[in-house]
Amino acid sequence: MPSTRWSHCGTEDLNVLQTIFWSAGASRNALAQRLAYSKSKANAMVAALLDEGLLDEVGLQESSGGRRAETLRLSETLGVVIGADLGATSMQIAVMRPDMTV
Numbered sequence: 001m002p003s004t005r006w007s008h009c010g011t012e013d014l015n016v017l018q019t020i021f022w023s024a025g026a027s028r029n030a031l032a033q034r035l036a037y038s039k040s041k042a043n044a045m046v047a048a049l050l051d052e053g054l055l056d057e058v059g060l061q062e063s064s065g066g067r068r069a070e071t072l073r074l075s076e077t078l079g080v081v082i083g084a085d086l087g088a089t090s091m092q093i094a095v096m097r098p099d100m101t102v
Helices: 011-022 028-035 039-051
Strands: 055-060 070-074 081-086 091-096
Touching: 011 028, 011 039, 011 070, 028 039, 028 070, 039 055
Parallel strands: none
Antiparallel strands: 055 070, 081 091
16 A cells, blocks of 8 residues: 555544644644643644644644643645535535635
8 A cells, every 4th residue: 555644643643633623723732631631742742743744833822821822733735625515406615725714
């Protein structure tokens, strides 16, 4: 089987990517809470996925009293997401970036 960008990803890596996809504007701390990971485990996994080019850090979030959290999203280099809505009399198709912008 040919190697892909995903072939080395384990279940935990895919869980992180899926959680970031469905959680617009997720931070490392929010990710750790949603997946019930320790902060150090979430930080290590995010660092590895950033190094592999699967994630991007896209800006700082509002401060909640400490250091401002970095916002994570899937890398734009991953391609596109195609959504189709098949109705009884119509069909709608949307092509979106991984950050869900059309």
